[in-house]
Amino acid sequence: MTVSHSDGLDRNMTKPKVLISDKMDPNAARIFTEMGCDVDVITGETPEQLIARIGEYDGLAIRSSTKVTKAILDAATNLKVIGRAGIGVDNVDIPAASAQGVVVMNTPFGNSITTAEHAIAMMFALARQIPEANAQTQAGLWPKNGFMGVEVTGKTLGLIGAGNIGSIVASRALGLKMKVVAFDPFLTPERAVEMGVEKADLETLLAKADFITLHTPLTDQTRNILSRENIAKCKKGVRIINCARGGLVDEAALKDALDSGHVAGAALDVFETEPAKESPLFGTPNFICTPHLGASTTEAQVNVALQVAEQMADFLVTGGVTNALNMPSLSAEEAPKLRPYMALAEKLGSLVGQLAHDNLTKIAIEVEGAAAQLNQKPITAAVLAGLMKQYSQTVNMVNAPFLAKERGLDVREVRHDREGEYRTLVRVTVSTSQGERSVAGTLFGNGQPRLVEIFGIGIEADLDGDMLYIVNSDAPGFIGRIGTLLGQNTINIGTFHLGRREAGGEAVLLLSLDNPVSEDVLKEAREIQGVRVVKALKFA
Numbered sequence: 001m002t003v004s005h006s007d008g009l010d011r012n013m014t015k016p017k018v019l020i021s022d023k024m025d026p027n028a029a030r031i032f033t034e035m036g037c038d039v040d041v042i043t044g045e046t047p048e049q050l051i052a053r054i055g056e057y058d059g060l061a062i063r064s065s066t067k068v069t070k071a072i073l074d075a076a077t078n079l080k081v082i083g084r085a086g087i088g089v090d091n092v093d094i095p096a097a098s099a100q101g102v103v104v105m106n107t108p109f110g111n112s113i114t115t116a117e118h119a120i121a122m123m124f125a126l127a128r129q130i131p132e133a134n135a136q137t138q139a140g141l142w143p144k145n146g147f148m149g150v151e152v153t154g155k156t157l158g159l160i161g162a163g164n165i166g167s168i169v170a171s172r173a174l175g176l177k178m179k180v181v182a183f184d185p186f187l188t189p190e191r192a193v194e195m196g197v198e199k200a201d202l203e204t205l206l207a208k209a210d211f212i213t214l215h216t217p218l219t220d221q222t223r224n225i226l227s228r229e230n231i232a233k234c235k236k237g238v239r240i241i242n243c244a245r246g247g248l249v250d251e252a253a254l255k256d257a258l259d260s261g262h263v264a265g266a267a268l269d270v271f272e273t274e275p276a277k278e279s280p281l282f283g284t285p286n287f288i289c290t291p292h293l294g295a296s297t298t299e300a301q302v303n304v305a306l307q308v309a310e311q312m313a314d315f316l317v318t319g320g321v322t323n324a325l326n327m328p329s330l331s332a333e334e335a336p337k338l339r340p341y342m343a344l345a346e347k348l349g350s351l352v353g354q355l356a357h358d359n360l361t362k363i364a365i366e367v368e369g370a371a372a373q374l375n376q377k378p379i380t381a382a383v384l385a386g387l388m389k390q391y392s393q394t395v396n397m398v399n400a401p402f403l404a405k406e407r408g409l410d411v412r413e414v415r416h417d418r419e420g421e422y423r424t425l426v427r428v429t430v431s432t433s434q435g436e437r438s439v440a441g442t443l444f445g446n447g448q449p450r451l452v453e454i455f456g457i458g459i460e461a462d463l464d465g466d467m468l469y470i471v472n473s474d475a476p477g478f479i480g481r482i483g484t485l486l487g488q489n490t491i492n493i494g495t496f497h498l499g500r501r502e503a504g505g506e507a508v509l510l511l512s513l514d515n516p517v518s519e520d521v522l523k524e525a526r527e528i529q530g531v532r533v534v535k536a537l538k539f540a
């Protein structure tokens with residue numbers, strides 16, 4: 001016998017079966033059992049062993065070691081939920097899980113304090129060279145004159161990423177009488193004042209900071225945020241700490257900067273390739289590292305284990321959804337009507353997030369015509385989730401409104417009962433340092449989301465997969481030149497959409513592509529005469 005829940009998933013009346021496949025505090029297994037699940041704890045298996053086993057489970061509880069790939073999901077024919085006891089879900093193929101109807105949950109706050117404390121510990125370890133001093137002392141060298149440290153009091157800490165962990169680091173650093181300069185496109189001036197930090201652009205932060213600590217997810221925007229070029233812009237003698245994700249710092253450039261003395265010290269908890277069993281950085285003076293231990297305290301591991309087990313068991317047994325990254329909370333009646341609007345809203349939010357991500361202070365979500373008859377909250381939540389997913393892995397429709405409020409983003413909802421040019425319309429307008437930017441979309445046919453306006457220019461397009469956005473001066477021959485460039489680089493154009501303000505004025509070109517565009521091709525496109533803006537876009 002099966003029971004259907006409001007989320008549309010069928011659950012067996014037999015006890016749900018959960019596999020814990022990474023090392024997790026025993027409280028997780030206890031909670032699963034207490035809440036009515038059967039649980040197996042089998043860690044350290046190869047992907048092949050997991051593929052052979054996963055078919056029998058309804059839930060999979062993981063940390064960062066298990067890589068939940070499409071191959072594993074394909075074999076997971078009974079799986080309903082994946083729970084990450086921790087924050088980062090870059091080890092889960094979320095699009096593949098969503099396509100398969102598997103809910104992915106995480107525990108966004110359980111290990112934040114612990115990770116922030118690890119960053120502070122790394123800062124002190126660098127400032128006083130504690131690991132090397134310890135090693136030499138225990139080797140019998142008593143190197144009393146070999147280590148001259150620096151104080152942190154009065155120094156400037158550059159915070160890249162001022163979210164949950166970054167803001168805890170800031171509060172601890174302020175307690176240590178440091179000055180904190182923060183770079184985060186989502187940090188509003190009001191929130192910066194509340195946190196007691198100076199909001200800055202990246203260049204200013206690099207020029208001012210004595211210590212730099214990273215607390216962003218790894219995204220297309222943050223990959224190599226401390227690139228060779230940016231490391232060169234840092235103050236001589238800077239010390240760098242990364243307890244967020246490998247790939248945020250160019251490791252080869254860091255090695256060279258440590259060797260030249262431009263960087264006085266670096267501490268990494270995370271590496272581009274993990275487990276990092278070898279690295280050119282190993283053995284470099286003033287380099288220290290830990291094996292992804294940021295979340296490894298008793299307190300944090302109990303927190304995340306309890307939380308993940310409660311959330312997963314609740315979902316499997318009663319259908320309750322908490323901290324899902326790929327599923328909204330909705331009542332059974334509302335869900336079918338709202339679902340297409342939420343898909344549209346998330347795409348519009350993602351579009352403005354990708355195109356106008358700098359200094360966002362205000363966002364207005366307007367619904368018009370048929371959309372104005374519905375509960376607007378899930379539409380707003382979907383816009384905010386689409387927008388904020390550009391910045392954080394932990395955003396979902398449930399927590400996006402809360403996060404937007406916490407970050408001081410002014411969110412306005414407007415309802416127009418009248419119909420305009422379209423039977424139903426959702427418009428998203430953001431205020432950025434360049435002024436107001438607005439996009440709008442409608443539902444076509446059987447609820448198909450369609451973009452109908454971008455920054456005041458009428459254009460009809462589906463927002464799907466890899467896309468290329470170009471703003472240019474309307475002139476004959478331009479489209480041919482773009483087509484030739486993509487063709488020469490074996491990039492196939494799927495669909496082609498064009499809009500313009502007036503003949504000979506500003507025009508927008510939106511192309512859907514069969515494969516992503518490389519940085520080199522984007523660079524070449526920017527050099528074509530008449531081109532003003534070129535951006536690669538990605539939609540789920």
Ligand SMILES: NC(=O)c1ccc[n+]([C@@H]2O[C@H](COP(=O)([O-])OP(=O)(O)OC[C@H]3O[C@@H](n4cnc5c(N)ncnc54)[C@H](O)[C@@H]3O)[C@@H](O)[C@H]2O)c1
Pocket residue numbers: 087088089108111112115160161162163164165166183184185186187215216217218219221222243244245269270292293294295296390391392393394
């Ligand atoms: N080392 C560990 O064991 C460990 C433990 C927990 C979390 N983490 C990692 O730490 C990171 C931060 O976690 P969190 O909970 O604070 O996340 P969060 O989502 O609360 O905060 C991330 C912040 O980064 C900002 N950001 C995004 N793109 C940016 C950009 N281009 N430039 C500057 N800022 C940008 C966001 O606006 C947001 O404020 C995540 O990558 C997480 O996986 C590591």
Ligand SMILES: O=C(O)[C@H](O)COP(=O)(O)O
Pocket residue numbers: 063064065085086087088089111292293294295296
């Ligand atoms: O994103 C996280 O929560 C951290 O990277 C912790 O990872 P772990 O659970 O493997 O320690």
